[in-house]
Amino acid sequence: MTLRQLEVLVKVVEAGSLTRAAGVLRMQRSNVSRALAELEAELGVVLLDRTTRRQSVTEAGREVYGRAVGILEAVAETHLLTQRLHDDPRGCLRLTCSVEYGMVVVGPLIEGYLARYPQTTVEVEYASRDIDIVHEGFDLAIRGGPLPDSSLVARKLGRFDYGLFASPAYVAARGAPETPEALGAHDVIHSSGQDVRPVWTLHHPQRAAPVRVEGQPRLRVNTGAAVRSAVLQGLGVAPLPTVMARAYVAQGQLQRLLAPWHPASVPVYAVYPQSRHLSPKVRAFVDLALSAFSAAESGEGGPR
Structure with missing residues (x-):
């Protein structure tokens, strides 16, 4: 019995399939299957009932899995202790x-x-x-x-501090909002992971109560990088981390809007x-x- 065989068993049980476990372990699926078979042969028990469509852990498999987790954690702790000596x-x-x-x-x-x-x-x-x-x-x-x-x-x-940004081309075509409420008339770049309509809560350093405003979603994308790219192309207004926008502002590619109003950090x-x-x-x-x-x-x- 080897630590690698125990690791294979643990990852297969946790991943739910040999294929997913092989991806996590960076092994060929056939090698994962072989390691399990060798462990079962050495222990003399069936650990997993495997069919073409699904797998299930046997009672013996659950017992061995629990012991294997403990063994692997103890080995990892030992490695960390020796690393700390260095x-x-x-x-x-x-x-x-x-x-x-x-x-x-x-x-x-x-x-x-x-x-x-x-x-x-x-x-x-x-x-x-x-x-x-x-x-x-x-x-x-x-x-x-x-x-x-x-x-x-x-x-x-x-923390990341945020501001509202647009490109100079967008501002030249549509104007810059002078109040948070004016954002309702502007195109907004919206992250698809957020609500159906973008509702921003804007804060002001000299006002106790924030303001909630709703924009018109012109474009929905699924990453912050895509939001930034769309704003740079002049497609609308969006909140961006100030650290991400800083260089583009310095180069004249973005403008900050409504400062010192800002979304929450x-x-x-x-x-x-x-x-x-x-x-x-x-x-x-x-x-x-x-x-x-x-x-x-x-x-x-x-x-x-």
Whole structure:
């Protein structure tokens, strides 16, 4: 019996199929099937009832799965303890985030991380969905906004401040709104993950009560990067992170509208699995991100 065979069993049970487990483990499906068969032969029991359409875990399989999870967690903890003796980040850091957070947060951080820690490598998966980082084998995720309740650790890095932006061409053609209520007459670039109609709550630093305004959705897209691209093309008005828009404003490609009115800031978190011993490679990346956000909020720079 090998640790790899136990890992294969755990991933197959958690993924629900050999094919999905093979993707997580980065193995051929035939090798996953072989590892399971060898484990079953060594233990003398059937762990999974497999058919062409579905699989189910046997009673023996559930028992072995529970023991395997405990063994693998103990091995991982032992590895982390020995890494802490070195205390030098090393190995491959696997992280995931959205495309827009990759552009604004992760991309600039990776360069500094790799330069500072030469014994590390980084693998990033940009995704429009929230990946299950435990089952899919990621060390870390960068996420924004309210987080669902889970067993994961969420470390707040900082926040993204937002503003309303449009291109100079759009403003020349349609004019700039002078009050929040005037946005109702403007075209809006809308994220398809939001409500059917965009309703923005705008805040003012000198007013206690925010203002809710509704725009006319001219275009719906499904990522923040696509929203920014549409605004740059002059298709309408949209909220953008100020750190994302800053360079385009400096180059004359975007204009901020209605300042100092602004949408609510969005908190940004580093999310990772619970562990008594956080690995040096994860801790180093989180510390670097915390420093970057701290510098941005003190006016010394952006997340980088």
